Amino acid sequence: MLLRIQNIMWLLLSICYTVGGKASDSPPGFPAPLTLVNFASELKQGLHLVEFYSPYCSHCNSLAPIWEKTWESFHEEGEKLNITMSQVNCIESGDICAKENIEFYPNLRLYGPNGFIKNFSGKRKAEAFIEFMKTEAADPSNTEVIDSQSVALTGHHFAKLLAGASPTRYLVSFWPSEDISHVDEKIQFKNCRECSTFSKAWGKLSEKLKEFNIATGHLNCQSNELICKELGFANLLEAGNDGANREPRIALLVPNKTTNNFFVYENPLTTDIAVYEEFAKRLYSNNEVPELTEIQIMDIINKNFAPLEEQKLHLVFNYDVKTVFPEDFDILEYLIEPLSKIPNMYLYKSVGDLRKVTHSAFEEMYGLINYNETEAEKSLNEDAFALNTITQTPTFYLFKDGDKIPHVFPGYSTTEMRNLDAIMQWVNEYATPLITQVTESNFEDLLGSTPSRYSNVIIVLTDSSRPKEQIQNIKDLFIGYYDYEHIRQQNMFQLILDERNDKERRVAELKSQKAQAERILNTLRKEIPHTDDKAVILTYVDIAKQKDLLSNIGINSHLEHKAGDVIMIDRKTGFFYELNTFGSTLTSSPYEIKDTLRSLNFPGPSIFKYVKHGKLINSPYNGYFEHLNVVHRHGIWGYIVVGIIMFSLFKLRRAMTAHKIKERYNSQGLLGVYHQKKPLD
Template sequence: MHFPFLDSLLNILLVLILFFTKSSFVKADEIQVPEPLTTNNYKKELSKGLHIVDFYSPYCSHCKALEPIWNDAYREFYEESQKLNIHFSKVNCIESGDICDMEQITFFPNIRLYGPSGFIKNYPNEAKRSKESLIQFARESAANKDNFKKTKVKSSSKNISGKELEGLIENMNSKEEGILVSFWPSKNMNKSDQETVFEGCESCLTFQRTWSAVSKFAPNKNVEVYHVNCEAYKSFCAKYGFKHLTERSFSEKDPGVAFILPNNHMKRFWKYCKPLSFEPSTYIDWATRLISNSKVPEISIEDILKKENTNVITSLLSNNLETFNTRVTYVKDRNNLALSKESMESISSLDVELLQTNYEFLDNIEEIFAPVEKMINYNETEGLKKFDRNYINLIKNINLPAYMIWKEGNFIPAIVSADIACSESCLLDLLLKKLDQLRYSTYSKLPKTTKEMKKLFSNRHNRYVVLQVIDNNEENESIKFLGNLSVAACDYFYTYSNYIVDQLMLTDNHIKSLFEKMSTKIELSINEKNDLKSSFDKIEKQDIDFMFVDIKEDLTFKDRLKLPERPEGYIDGDIIIIDKKRRIFYTKNALGNNLNSLSKYDLKESLLTLTLPSYSHSKIALDSRMPLNAFHPVICIVGVFLLFFLYKFRRSITKIHLGKKKQEGIILGNFKGTLKD
C-alpha cells in the first residue's frame, strides 16, 4: 500500500537532516574569508573580542605572498577562533588609508593584535609568516585573559629629565626604593602611554602597554617607575648606553630599560641587556631580584625545603613560564669570608637568585634528599631506595667555598667546587660555565627561536634531551605527565649517584680508603679532598636535559626538531629522547610501542638503557630513528669520501686517456717523419 503523505514527510526529514549535517560540519574550503574592514566597521568589529589584523597593500609583493597563507590559517582556525573569541581580520591600506594613518602603519604587510582596549602588540619579528605560526600566535594571545580587558591600564610612570635622574643615581643611599626607568626615542612624551609617533621603533607601541602595567604593579615591590625622552636628553642617554635612541632615524630600534639599586653593595646602574620583553613581570622580577641579591640573604636547609615543597608543575602550566627559577647558594668556608662585590655583580647579571650559607649547612645535607627518596619509592618490587651514604659523604667533603645550584622544582643540587689553589674569580668562572651547561636541565620549555635551538644542541655537556609532549588544554593530564617525568628524573638521578660511587670505588685503593675514612666521620685533609675531586672529574658524566613542549601552543616544534610525521601524531604524554651527539631521536622501544610517561618506571628504565645499560633491569632496547631532514654527520662523511673517490677515479681515467693520446701522437709523429725520409 502506498502512502504519499508519508513519502513527503520522509523527504522533508531527509532534507532537514542533510541541511543540519552540512551546517554542522562545514568544510574548510567552503568557509568564506571576510572582506577587509573599512572605516565604517573597523572600530565596531575590533570592540568584539580579539583581532589579529593584517594591514596590507594590494600592490605589495610580500602581501600577495602572504594572502593564501592567511586565508588557509583563517579557514583551518575558524571553528576554534569562534570558541576562543579571536579573529583574523584585514585592512586594505589603499582603500582605507585613514585607518592605516591612525594606526601609524609604516610598512606592509603589518600584522598586529588588537583587543577591546585597542592595540596590544605586534606579530613577533622572529616568527615565520606561516599558517602554523599564525595559528600559534592566535592561541597564545587568546590564552592571555588580560588581552580581553576593555580598559587600558593607565600609566603612572613619571617623566624625568636627565639631570634629575643623574641626581637620583648619585644619592640612592638616602632612598629605600629602587628605580625602574625606561628610555624612549621621543622628545616630549609626558605620559608613557600618550599617543606618540615613534620613527623606526615598531616595538614602542607595544611596549607602551607593557610599561603602563609595570608602573601599576612595581610600587607594590618597593620600586618607583620613571621614563626618559632620549631625544630631549641626548648626552644623558648616550652616557648610559642608549645613544641609538637619541637621534631620529628609520633604522629599527627598541626602547631601553634600566634599574637603579637603592644601596651601594653592588653597582647602582643596571642596564637590561636581554631582548626586549613585553611581559611586565619580567622587569619587576628582575628589579626585586637585584635588590635581594645585593643583600645576599642567608638560607637554611628548612628554607630550601619550604621553597621546593610547592606544586611547581601546576605553577609552570598556569603561569606559562619559560623555565623555573634558578637559585645559587654560596657555601662559605670556615673563615666565613663573604662574596666580593665583583662576584655578586657577575652572578646577578645572569638573572639568578643569589643566597648564602655557612659551612655547617653541609652537616645536614642528607635532609635535602629525604623528599627525593619519598618520591622514588613508588615501586615495591624494587625494594627500598636510599641514597648511598658514600654519596652523601662525598658532598659533605667538597672543598669550600663552593656553590650549590638549585633549579626550582628539583631538590637535587648541582655542585661547583674547586681545588684549594683556585681563587674566587677561578671559582666564579666554574660557576658561570656550570650555569650555562644547566640552562635547559630541568623542565624548560623547548626553545622557539633558531638562536636558542642552536644553543641547546651546541651544549654537549648533557648528551640527551628528554622532551615531554603535553597538551595544556588537558591541564590535569599534563600535570600528571609532568609529575611522572619529575619522578622518573629523580629516580634516574638516584641510579646515577650509585654509578658515581661505583666508579670512584673502582679508581684505586686510595680512594676506597678515603670513603672508609669519611664513613667514620673523620674530616679529610685538603690534599685528600683534592684527590677525591680529581677522581670525580675523570668520571664520564651522564646528565640529561629534561624539557617539555605544549603541542597546542607550539605548532612548529616538529619542524624545528626535523621529526617525521607519524599516523597517530604526537599526543599528550608522549616522550621524545634526542641524542645530540649522534643526531638521532627515539620515540619507540624495540617492540614498536611509543615512549611515554604513563609509567614512571618504564621511562626511567628507557633512560638507563641509553646511558647506563648495566644498571637497567629492562632488556628492551630503544628503536632509534634519524630525522628525515637532518644532515646526519655519518651521511655527510660517507658522502665526502664518495665524492673524493669519484674525483680521484675520474682524474686517473683522464690521465690514462691523455697518456694514450700522447703516445698515439708520438707514434703518429714518428710515422710521418719516416714517410718524409
Template sequence: MKLSLAATVLISAVWAFPAAIPPPVVSLTVSSVEIAASSALPEPKADTDAKSDQNNENTKAAAEETAQAQASGPGDSKKLPDELTLATFDEFTASHVTFLEFYSPYCSHCKQLAPKWKKTFETLQKEQPDLPIHMRQVNCVESGDLCEREGISYYPNLRLYVPSKDAAKGKFVESYPRAMDRTPESFMRYMVRSVAEYNSGAIDLPSASVEGTAALGLNMSAGEIDEPYFVALFAASSAEWAKDSFSDSCIDCLEHKQTWSKVSNLVLGDARTVHFNCFSQAGICTKLGYPELTRPDATHSPRYAMFLPRAAGLVRLDYRGEPTSAEMSRFATKVSTSGRFEHVSRSDLASAGFLSKSVDNTKNGDRVVVVFAYEAEAVSAEDKAVLPYVLESVARSPFDVTLYVSSEDFSDALKAQAKGLLEYVAQDESFKVPEFDAKLHYATMSSALPTLYIFKENSLVPAVYQNYALEDMRDEKKIAKFIEKYSHPLCGPLTPELVRAYFNRKGRKNALRDDRVVVTFVNSADQKEMSALLQKVSLLAHEYSLLRKQYYYSQILTRRSEKKVHVDKMKQEKAKTADIVGAMRERVPHLFEDDDVVFAYVDLAEYPQFAMEAGWDVDGRNYVPGDAVVVSKTNKYYWDQNLQGAPLKMVPSSVRPVLEYLIDPKLVSEKPTGFSAKLSNSPYPSFLRYFDFVHQHGFFGYLVFFSIVFAVYKVVTRRRLHRGIISMVKSD
C-alpha cells in the same frame, strides 16, 4: 677582577648578612648585563567579548561591594564583607579576581594583621572602588575542610585567586610575595599589580611611571637610591611623550609606551618605574649610559634597565629581552627580589618545596633558587664580592630563578634529601635501589664555605658548587657556567623561545657535548594524563641522577686504584724520585658533571608541530602524548627508540636503559637491536639514512663524498679502457 666598563659595580659597605663585618667600599667595573629573553608558555587565547563581560561583571560587583560597605556606616563591625566558606568559595573565586586571607582567630600574627587588612579594605573602597579585585577572608577554624582542600599549612596565608576558563572555581596563581611588606600601602600596590596582570581591563589603568628628574638620574647612576627602579629611556622629547606623537627617530615608540604603561602597574611592589625622554634630558641620559638616545638624527628603539641600590653591588642591569609586558615584568621582579640578598633558612626552603625530604606527586613546580651559603663568623669582603656576578647570572637565566643568602649549615638537610631520594625511587619495581653511600654523598655534596647551592622545586637533586680552593669562589666565569648548567627546572616547559636555553648552538666548541635533553610530549588539554606523565619524568630524573653519580664515582675509585698500582710499580722498578713524585701528584679528575641530562616537556596542544620544526621527526612518526625523545645538547642527534627498536615512551624502565647505554654500553646487559642515533633535520628518508654521515659534515662532507665518487669513477673508467686496449691487441 678587571672587566670592561658599562655597568658600575660597587661592593657596598652594607650587606644583607647578619653579624657580618661591613667591608670597605670598593669600585669595580663589569660589562653591562645582557639579559636573555625570558620565556614562558604564551598566554592562552580567550574570546575578547567574554573577557570584556567578565571585566564589566567584576567592576559592577566591586561597585556593589562599595555601596554595601558605605551603607553599613563607619562604626559598623560588619564593614568587612562576609567570609567565604566551602559553600561559597568556588562560585565567588570563579567569577572574580580575589585577594584572600586564610586565617585562624587564635593566631597572634593574624590578630596583628587584622587592622592592616581592614584599613586596606577601607582604602580600596574609598580610593579605587572600581578596581576589579575583591578582598575576602576564610576562617580556617570554621571552614577547616576548605583550608585543608586548598593546602593551607600556616596562618595568615595570603593568596591570589583568578577566574579560570571553563573551571568551576578560581585558580590559585600566587602567594603574596615574601619580599613585600604587609602594610596597607603594599597591599594596595599588590592588588593594582594583580589587576594589571590578570584582568582584561588592565590596559585602562593609568601609567604608574613618572618622568625622571636630573637629581633622580644622578642618584640612580651612583646607586644612591633606597629601592630598585625600572627605567625606560626614549629617543623622544617630553612634548612628544605627552602628545603620544613620536618622530621617526623613535622606532615603535607609541607601542613601547603602551607596553611600558602596563609594565609600570605589573611591577608595583617590586620596583618604582621611571621614564626619561632623552631629547629633553640629554645630559642625564648620557650620564646614565645612553648617549646614543640623545641624537635626533639617528633612529633608536627605547632602552630599558634596572637600577639598584648600591647595597646590591651592581648598579645597572640592562634589559635585552623582547619588549613584552610579561617578560619585562618578570625580569624586574626577578632582579628586584634577588638584588635584596634576602636571608633564607632551611625551614623556609623546605616549606616552599625546595629542601623537602620527599616529592609531592601532585605538583610540578618550575621554580629554582640559588643560595649563597656562608659562615657568618668567617665571611670576608672578598667572599661577598662575588655576589654581584651571581646576581648577574641569575638575571641572565630565562627560568624562574631567585637568589638568596644563608648562614645556616645545610649538611644535614642535604644528607636527609639524599636518603629521601632512595626512598622515592624505591617505588619503581624495575629499579635496583642501592644502599646509602656516605662516601659517595660526601664526594658529590661537600664543599668549603662560602659556596652556592641550587635547589629545584619538588626535587631531591640539588646542585653544589664544589669550592675546593680559594680561587674557586673568585672565578666569576666558572660560577656563571655553574648557574647556567643547573638552573633548569626539574621538568619545565620547552617552548620555541626556550630552545636556546636548553640546547647549545651547532658548530660551537662545547665542553658539554655529552649532555642530553629528554623531551616528553604531553597534552595540557588532558590534565590528568599530563600529571601522570610528569610524575614518570620526575621519577626518571631522580633515578638517572643516582645512576650517573654512582657510575662516575666508581670511575674515580678505579682511576685512583690504577694510579696507586702505577706508583707502586714505579717504586719497585726504582724509577727516578722526581718521576714518582710527579705520578703521585697527578690529579684524578672529578667527572660528576659529564653526561648530565635535563628533562623538559612539549605541550602538543600549544605546539603541535614542535618536533617537526626542531628536526626530531625525520621519519614522520607524528609524536603523541606519552612519546619521548632523547636529544643531544647540541641538537645534532636524537634517539626516539628504546634498545629493542620500539618507539620510545615515557616509561622509566624504557627510557632509563637508553640513558645508561649512552653513558656506557657496558651498563646494560642486553644487546641493542634496531637502536641508533638519528641526525636532526636530516633531509633523507629512512632508506637513505646512511647519507646522514655525509650530511652532518655539511659542505665539507659533500665535497669529500663527491671527491671519492669521482676518484672511484676515474679508476673504473681507466680499468675499462685498459681492458679494451688489451682486447683489441689480442684480436689482432
C-alpha cells in the same frame, strides 16, 4: 609633506587595484575590510586582531585561506570572548596604513579600545591565531584604560637616583626621543620599530609595578646625550638607516647604594610585562641577599608542580658564623650583575647545615626510585656522596624548585671561593631548570647552547586539558630521570676510582723502576678530573596547545604520538629516538626512561637495536634513504666531503682504466702480439 607623498602612493596603488584586483571566495558572513569611515569606531568595541594587507602581496595571498578558515571556525566563540578578526586593505585604505606606520605585509596587530596593544609574532596558522586571541581576551588589562605611572626624568633627577638618593627601587626606560612626557602617547618614533609596541607595554608595566612599591621612570636620550652615551645607549641618540637595532632600553636602579646599583636588562625586548616584573623583583631581592633556613630549602626541594610553572633556581652562600670573614661576603656583591642575566636565578645566604640537607634530598630521591620490586634495593653511595659534597666553608649550593639533586660548588680553597669566573662557570653549567617547556624559540638553544655536560634532551608529551594525567606524566618522567641519575652518578664515581687506581699503579711502577723523584712527584700531583657528563635535560610539550610543534621543530615521526609518549634527542648527533628497548613506543614509564637512557649513554656489549636506530631532526631522508642522514647531519660540509670522495673515485677509476689500456698497448705494440709459427714437418 611625507604623509602627503604616502597618500599619493596609496592612491596610485588603489587605482591599479581597481583595474586588476581580484576578489576571493570568502565564507558566508565574512566581514569586509575596515575603512577610514569605520576603522576608529569599530576598534572601540572590544579587542581586534587586525591584518593589514595588500592584494598584491604573495604572503598575504598565501595567508588569506588560513585567515578565512580561522575566522569561520572561531568567530562565534570570539563574539563571546569580545575579540574580533578584522582586516585593512592598505591599497584601498592607504590613509589608515600610513597613520598606523604599516611598513610591511601582512602586518598582524592587536588593538583594543585604547588603540594599538601589540604585534602578533607567532606562526601564521589557525591554531596559533586562536590561541593568541584566547590568551589576549583573558587579559583584562587589554581593555582597561591605562594610566601610566611612569615619570619623565630629567638629567638632574636621574643623576640623583644614580647617586643612591632614591628611597625606593626605580625601573627606568630609555628612549630615542627628545621631549616625551608620557610614553603612552601616540608618538611617531623615527627608525625604532619596537617603540610604539613597547610604549603600551611600559604603561601597563608601570601600573603593575606600583603594587610592589617599584617606581618607574623614562628618560629622553636625545635631550640627555651625555648620560645615554656613558650608559652605553649611544644608538638611541641618532637614527640610522635601519632601526632594527634601535629599541628602548631598560634598567633597574637600586636604592641606598652608591656603587653597583645600576643593572641593565640585557635580554631581548618583549611586550610580556611579567618578564620585567620578575627582573625588577628578583634583582632587588638578590641585592638584599636574604637568609634561608634548612626548612625553607627543604620546601624548595619538595615543591610540587601543579600546575606547571616557571621554576626558580636558588644559589645559596653557605657559611659558618664562627669561621667566616667579612671579606668572604664580598663575592656576593660581584655575583648580582652576572646572575641577573640568568632567568629565575635568586641569591641567598644560609648558616644551616646544607650538607645534611643535601643528604636528605638524595635519600628522598632513593625513596622514589625503589619502585621495582624485581630489582635489588638501591641506596645512596656514601663514598660518592662524600666525594661530591666535601668542600671548604663557605661554599655555594644550587637548589632547584622540585629537584631532589642539589649541586655543590667544588671550592677547596679561599682562592676558588673568591674567583668570580670560576663560580659563574659552575653556575652556568648547572643552571638548567628541572623541566622546561619546549617552544620553537628555545628549541635550538636546548640542542646547542646549553653546557656540554648534557647528552640528551628528553621531551614528554603532555595534555593540559587533562591536568591530572599531565602531572602524572611529569612525575613519572622525574622518577625515571632519577633512576637514570643513580646509574649515571655510579658510573661517574667509578671513572674517578679507575683514575685513582691507575695513578697509584703508575706511581708504584715509577718507584719500582727507581725513577727520579721529580717524575714521581709530578705523577702524584696530577689532578684526577671529576667527570660529570651524560646528564639529561628534561622538557615537555603540551599537545593541547602545541599541536604542530614537533613537526615545526623538525621531529618528523611516523608514529601517532599521544600524551605520555616520550622522545629522546642525542644533542651531539641530532638524532631522536622514540622506541623503548623492546621496540614499542617510548612512554614516560620510569623503567622505560631509565633503560632507554642507559642504552643510549652507557651501552653494554648487547645494546638494544631498537634504541640504537634513531632518526635525524629536520632530515629530508626516510625509508631506504635514511642512511644518508649520516651525511646530512654534517650540513654542507658533509655533502662537500661526499662530493670530493665521489670525484676522487671517478678520477681513480679513469686513471686505473687508462693504466690498463697503457699496459695492454705496451705489451702488444701497434700490430699486436707476434706469435712465432712452428715449422711444418
